[in-house]
Amino acid sequence: MEQDGSMNLSKMNFDVSEEQALMLEQIDAACKEFRPIEDRYYLDRKVNDQVRPFFAKAHLLGLPVSRKYGDGQGADMVTYALAIERIGREGTGVRTFFSVHMALGEMTVQHWGTEEQKDRILTAASRGDAILAFGLTEPNAGSDPAALTTYFEEKGGRYVISGQKMWISLGSSSKYVLVFAYPKGKREGMCGFIVDTKSPGYRAEMIHHKLGLPTADTSTVYLDGVEVAKEDMLGPPGKGMSVALSGLMNGRFSVAAGCVGVIQDCLDESVKYAGVRFQHGKPIGKHQLVQRHIGLMATNLEAAKLLLLKAAFVKQKYEEDPTNLGLRDATDLWCARAKYFAANASFDAANRAVQIFGANGYSFEGRPARHFADTRVTMIYEGANEIMEQKLALGALGKGFEAYS
Ligand SMILES: Cc1cc2nc3c(=O)[nH]c(=O)nc-3n(C[C@H](O)[C@H](O)[C@H](O)COP(=O)(O)OP(=O)(O)OC[C@H]3O[C@@H](n4cnc5c(N)ncnc54)[C@H](O)[C@@H]3O)c2cc1C
Structure with missing residues (x-):
């Protein structure tokens, strides 16, 4: 099954534009400056809460986001890969922050969001005013996400979500979590939602004693009747x-x-x-x-x-x-x-x-x-x-x- 037979290596070009090369230089400089900060947090085994303010100030939290929104940098995928590779050299803890906020978060909203969602969420996310997380895994649903049990029901023109998510990166430090849930009483028709972590009923607890990633926030998330506005479903119903x-x-x-x-x-x-x-x-x-x-x-x-x-x-x-x-x-x-x-x-x-x-x-x-x-x-x-x-x-x-x- 060679679905991309036309894309053989000889036809590929991994050049980045001059503008994107400048962005990579800026990322390199920011990473060098950030290294001693991460070092200190790593040795103290503390979650590094400086990633967001530091990289927001450098305007580097919206790399894959279209320039239409906030601090979006409109990086193409080769540039994005080279940027994350550079950040990866600083350690998997810092890099996980970027992967979750930008790839699981921003790219997913950019692909599936309505124009209103993109304008609202991506503008804030790219500026670092709203960090994004991704809540799929549950205590009994890991490799098999279809086994999740978080559910939602419609009440008074809003969605109300209940359940538990586990191992959620940035679960304690994000503004929005993309949460996946089934309609109450059903095992099909899963929906995605943009959940505001400030909503009543949202609670996150950090997971400690991990094998690695001491500087990264990994949390258990409890959703106890969390209300979400109708316009905050992400993607079509059932998708x-x-x-x-x-x-x-x-x-x-x-x-x-x-x-x-x-x-x-x-x-x-x-x-x-x-x-x-x-x-x-x-x-x-x-x-x-x-x-x-x-x-x-x-x-x-x-x-x-x-x-x-x-x-x-x-x-x-x-x-x-x-x-x-x-x-x-x-x-x-x-x-x-x-x-x-x-x-x-x-x-x-x-x-x-x-x-x-x-x-x-x-x-x-x-x-x-x-x-x-x-x-x-x-x-x-x-x-x-x-x-x-x-x-x-x-x-x-x-x-x-x-x-x-
Ligand atoms: C630090 C950290 C951060 C994370 N961040 C997030 C996050 O931000 N958001 C999120 O939603 N999740 C997150 N996760 C969860 C992660 O995605 C899951 O751990 C992963 O999907 C595996 O699920 P599991 O741990 O339940 O393992 P299980 O699914 O229980 O698997 C256990 C073992 O069985 C194997 N296995 C399972 N099914 C099969 C099969 N059909 N065939 C062969 N082997 C199989 C697995 O490969 C594995 O070796 C994070 C996890 C960690 C550790």
Whole structure:
């Protein structure tokens, strides 16, 4: 099933415009300035509440948003990928903020929202006045979102939502959460909603003691009769699953980009260290078994980046032709390929970087240990590895070979 046969690599061009290149330079500068702030929060193991104000001031919270709205930067998908890759080098905690707010949030509202929703939500989101989160997962609905039990009913011209969401990034620090729910008493007709976290009945509790991502807000969300205005349904009635799946596709693309950044940072740190750490009378970079780690990391970096860029190229075509279902399916497949490969390669790179640093790699004072703890989640969220493997196989086997429906 080669849905995108016309898009072979020889026809691709990953150049970014001069204006977009300037934006990438601005992101690089902002990331350098932000690093010591994130370092401090990481070592204190505290959620970094400076991401929003810092990057809002730099006008970098609306990268994929059309210039029509607020601080929207109108980044094309290649530029977006390169931007998130750069942010990913700073760590998966900071990068998760961007992926959730921009890919799961802004891109999804931009695709599915009404003109009024886009104007209201994207204007505020791109300026950092309203951070967006994505509430799909529940205690008993993870890889199988169709199993969710959050429900809504219509009362007095409004929707009233009740249920519990689990593992929601930015659940405690966002202004709006995209929430998915079934009509009360039904197991079909899922709908998406834009829920204001200031509404009565919305409560979020941070999840502590995580394996990694100490600087990221991950929360349990309780919805106890939360009222939502009629105009805050996201997407057509009954199309909530399509909205959710398109959000996850955006999220996977962003995770893939962040993971490329992690591999890059692990490689950069390892190359530096291998040149200055001496054992047995020479820099460890001259020992062939250490070279093996570095060579594999460097090769995986290039492979992950090419997959990401191809996903970006295909996704850009889809953004320009959003009703083309063939392009949608191709984008879904390429985003899954890029995310799967980059997630695994980022964890492998972090593991190799820890090994190259020896005992110094075992301390959170250094970057390898943080990447090792933090990037592990990329093999779980936005579609766990096993779910991605089924998607990759379906891409080769074709329709009729779905592992589940
Ligand atoms: C830090 C963090 C942040 C997150 N942020 C968000 C967020 O912002 N919004 C949100 O909605 N969710 C979020 N999640 C939830 C995340 O998307 C889910 O954890 C993920 O979808 C997997 O679901 P699960 O954890 O319930 O695992 P399960 O679905 O219970 O899976 C457990 C294991 O079984 C495997 N498995 C399940 N079904 C199959 C199958 N059919 N075939 C083969 N293997 C299978 C899985 O691959 C996995 O290995 C976050 C999670 C974490 C850890």
